[in-house]
Amino acid sequence: MTTVLQTFNLTKRFGGLVATNDVSLTVERGARQALIGPNGAGKTTLINLLTGVLTPTAGRIELEGHDITGLPVHARARRGLVRTFQINQLFAEMTPAESLAVAISEREGQGWRFLRALGRHGEIMDECAQLLEQCNLLDVMNRKTAVLPYGKQRLLEIALALAAKPRVLLLDEPVAGVPDGERREILNTVGALPEDVTILLIEHDMDLVFSFASRISVLVNGGLFVEGANAEIARDPRVKAVYLGEEVIGGAHG
Template sequence: MTERLRLSGLTKSFGGLTVASQIDLSLNSGDRAALIGPNGAGKTTLVNLISGALAASSGDIHLDGVRMNALDQASRSRLGIVRTFQVSRLCRDLSVLENVSLPLIQRHGAAFRLWPSARRDRAIETEAIALLEPLGLADRAGRRVGELAYGEQRLVEIAIALAPKPRVLLLDEPAAGVPEGESGVILDLLSRLPADLPILLIEHDMELVFRFARRVIVLVAGAILFEGTPAEVADNQQIREIYFGRAGH
């Protein structure tokens, strides 16, 4: 397994509050990792640091051996660091196809805008369908996003995240707000993502975490408390008290 993303000593403070503390973490090709921890532990902050939405106070971020620290969000995304958001950012009045087309057009860059528009539209539609098909979403392509069940909307967000051809995918609570009966569709979609794509999944639903992840990272108060297999995490008394105790498991 080759290393794609490496965080070393990653630290972020807001004034006196340290929200990421000396984080060392690697994601390798094919990784299926879950990041768990109580509310306010710093999970979204970590995604913001990796994606470039926030600048680190110290430490390093490498993607494919290249240091990312000085690059902005757009550059990191172009190089393959892609994240989804805890709160949906879809255009609800546009169709699924249109939502997926936007990042595809963006990826093609300026020269693409000079193509004849009919040819351009056809090319984008073909690409969009190729993206939606393996995820089981092709039959939703023409539907307005706002008409879809919320669970399905969240699937569209993951499809959009694949458009820039990520080298690493950071999913911030893709099942947040999804009714319990619909969380199965999220798990089903996660299992269809490209096998070599490293994924870091932030999730509170332990059933989803345990079924998805082969590695679980526990973040508490901005620091990694524990990293291990799902079974090791479930067996750890301290984590049970801090995390599962709080969640009422």
């Protein structure tokens, strides 16, 4: 397999606090990989480094063999490194259909001007329809985002990320805060994401992690603790110890 995303001795310090400690991470093309760890392990800091929100204190990041360490967020997104967020960042007064139309037209260089002629661009509307169906949003496509159930808002965020045509998609806790009754739709959508999109999933929900990821990287105290196939990680006594015997690791999947 070909490496698509790689870090080399990535480190981030905030004063005397080392949030990311000498992390060398490899993600292969087409991977379904999860990044897990207890609270405070440094997962979100690492994702912020990968996407350019934060600048590393030391180390290097490569995307498809190119050094992107110094690139800003938008330049990384244009190269195909796209993320979702723990807390969604959506246009509350727009509908899912409108939001996706704007995202696609922005990608195509047409910008907000597209809204003035919504519906006149067949290819964009076809892509909107495909994404709405793919992310189970057809039933709410014309409702304002502000009134959507939270699970549907998370699905819209995934759809917007896909509208950017990612080659690498970083899913930052896609089921965080979603009621149990709405999680299955998200699990099914994530599980059916295109195989040609490389996915790094950051998640606390171990049902999602073990059903989705074939490879798992465990972060502890900012450092890469252990990596391996999901079955190996589920059995690893060191991982169980890190999670203090929590049932999510030591129980059903142990």
